[in-house]
Amino acid sequence: MSATTIDAKPAVRWRRDADLTPRTSFRVPARAAWLAEVASAAALPATLADPRIAEGALLVVGGGSNLLFAAPFEGVALAMTGDSISIVSDDADAVLVRAEAGRGWHDFVLHTLALGLSGLENLSLIPGTVGAAPIQNIGAYGVELDRRVHAVEAWDRDAGGLVRLAAADCGFAYRDSRFKREPGRWIVTAVEFALTRSPRLELGYAGIGAELAAMGIDAPTPKQVSEAVCRIRRAKLPDPAVLGNAGSFFKNPIVPVAQADALLAEHPGLPCFDAGVPGSRKLSAAWLIDAAGWKGHRDGDAGVAPGHALVLVNHGGANGAELLALARRIAGSVQARFGVALEPEPRIVGASW
Numbered sequence: 001m002s003a004t005t006i007d008a009k010p011a012v013r014w015r016r017d018a019d020l021t022p023r024t025s026f027r028v029p030a031r032a033a034w035l036a037e038v039a040s041a042a043a044l045p046a047t048l049a050d051p052r053i054a055e056g057a058l059l060v061v062g063g064g065s066n067l068l069f070a071a072p073f074e075g076v077a078l079a080m081t082g083d084s085i086s087i088v089s090d091d092a093d094a095v096l097v098r099a100e101a102g103r104g105w106h107d108f109v110l111h112t113l114a115l116g117l118s119g120l121e122n123l124s125l126i127p128g129t130v131g132a133a134p135i136q137n138i139g140a141y142g143v144e145l146d147r148r149v150h151a152v153e154a155w156d157r158d159a160g161g162l163v164r165l166a167a168a169d170c171g172f173a174y175r176d177s178r179f180k181r182e183p184g185r186w187i188v189t190a191v192e193f194a195l196t197r198s199p200r201l202e203l204g205y206a207g208i209g210a211e212l213a214a215m216g217i218d219a220p221t222p223k224q225v226s227e228a229v230c231r232i233r234r235a236k237l238p239d240p241a242v243l244g245n246a247g248s249f250f251k252n253p254i255v256p257v258a259q260a261d262a263l264l265a266e267h268p269g270l271p272c273f274d275a276g277v278p279g280s281r282k283l284s285a286a287w288l289i290d291a292a293g294w295k296g297h298r299d300g301d302a303g304v305a306p307g308h309a310l311v312l313v314n315h316g317g318a319n320g321a322e323l324l325a326l327a328r329r330i331a332g333s334v335q336a337r338f339g340v341a342l343e344p345e346p347r348i349v350g351a352s353w
Contacts, residue, residue, distance in 0.1 A: 011043035012036055014052075020077060024064035025127055027244030028320040030349075031069075032059065032077035040082045040100075041162055041189040044155050052076050059349065060187050062132035063104065065246055070320040071350025080131055080189055085111055088192055096150055098192045101131025105138075109226065118199040118222040119148045122208075124229045127240060127247065131188040135179040136345070137172050141229055142205035146172035150194040154179065155187040162189065174276070175251050175345055183347070201225055207232050236308050244314030245305065249327060250285040250342045257281055263338060267291070285334075285342055286310040292333045302326045324351055 018035030021027060034052050038044060047053065057075030061067065082100035085108065089096045095117055099108050105128050109120045122143035126133075134152050138145045149167045156163045171178030179186045199222050203209055211228040212220050220228070238245055252273075255263075260272050260281035270291075271284035289295065289309040296306035301318035303326070305311035312323055331342040344353055 011039050012047050018077060020061065020064065020069070020073075023061060023079070024067050024069060025240035025244060025246050026064075026068055026314050026320070026323065027240070028069055028314055028318060028323065030064075030067075030072075030320070032073040032075065034076040036076055036078045037081050038078060041080075041153070041155060044162075044187065044189075045160075047078070048155075048157065053078070058184065060131075060183075062101070062129035063127055065127035065240070066132060066136050066346045067349060068246065068320050068323060068344075068346045069349045070324050073349055078187065080187065082189070093197050095195050095197065096192050097195055098190055099130045100190045101129060101188050103130045104128075105130055105133055112193070112195055113223050113226055116197055117195040118197070118201070119193065119195040121222040121226040122202050122205070122229055124226040125233045130191050134170060134172075134188060134191055135177055135186075137175055137177050137180075139175070141208055141232075142202045144172075144174075146170070146177075148193050148195065150192040152179075152188060152192075153190040155189060157185050157187070174254065174282075180347075237311060238305050238307070238313060243305075244316075244318075245311050246346045248285075248310040248345055249312040250289070250310055250331070251345050252282050252285045253288075253340050253342060254280050254282050255340060259339070263340075267338075283340065288334045288338055288340060288342070289330055292330070292337050294330050294333065297326075299326050304330070320348075320350070324348060328353075 015035040018032045020030040020032055024030050036047055038047050053076045059073050059075060059077045061077050061079050080101040083103040085099045087095060088098045097112060106125050108130050109124050112120055122141040123138060126138055126140060133145055134149055146167060152165045152170055154163060179188060208228055211232050215228060217224050237247065254275045254277060257279055260283065263270055264272055271287055273282040275282040286309045294304050295309040297304045301315040302322040303313050303315055305313050312327060327344060334340055334342050
């Protein structure tokens, strides 16, 4: 390398008064005092020792599909940008695949399918990055991410070092994890997934079988299941590149069995599912919101998608505070009518729920 050669890929790239709007799928005005783009875990010790982080607040960002900025962030936003994929182990059927945190989630799913691996096909087309996936414990169409995670690599700010947590140590729950519950402690750097070459397809979730039938497929491959999921999602959910949104804004509420039974007696059409928690049932937040009359509602540029009551949308000029105000009104309406509390899925920056 000559003395005049410029390193095009520095280990850390700092930006002052960073515009994070393009990094959020809601496309609301979003800024941070600083943005640090970190290429690898090896660069984290020096980055975290920088006074800009050591003396202020830190917000780890991925693809921004699970963030709502209600106000500017006065600290440092940190983004892991490494995106490599590697095979950790391969015993001919069970395969461990490692992906760095900066890899786009859907791109990673397609990569595993191209390798002939099954396990993530039902999670196709979910926006965001690999690093954000275990934080939210993403799930869709009958599959939760924790069933596929083998281990998570993360920087532990409390211990001051890189750790590797087995899935059982990640505190996974419905749309939750220890990473989400302790947001200032962890920086996810990579995730290992346990996949297989012998497909055990999950086809029981409503809509998948009908979509495969519409495609003329009765013995699907993992790739075809992925395609069916993508078709369903594109038909139901607005494209964030066209209409700003963060996907499902509210979690499906989990309530005691007695409360679920009482609601079903009054509203027989209310979808109700096994919550995976003894004595509890999971209700459809979309049904509750729709029944309360919110689907397609619009307050200025803050609205609810006409095709899916769970999706709050930015029609172009809404800010985060306006979307948050709408979300609170929706939750209050559902609480008043059904006695069910709704909780948001996205992390709210600059305000509390």
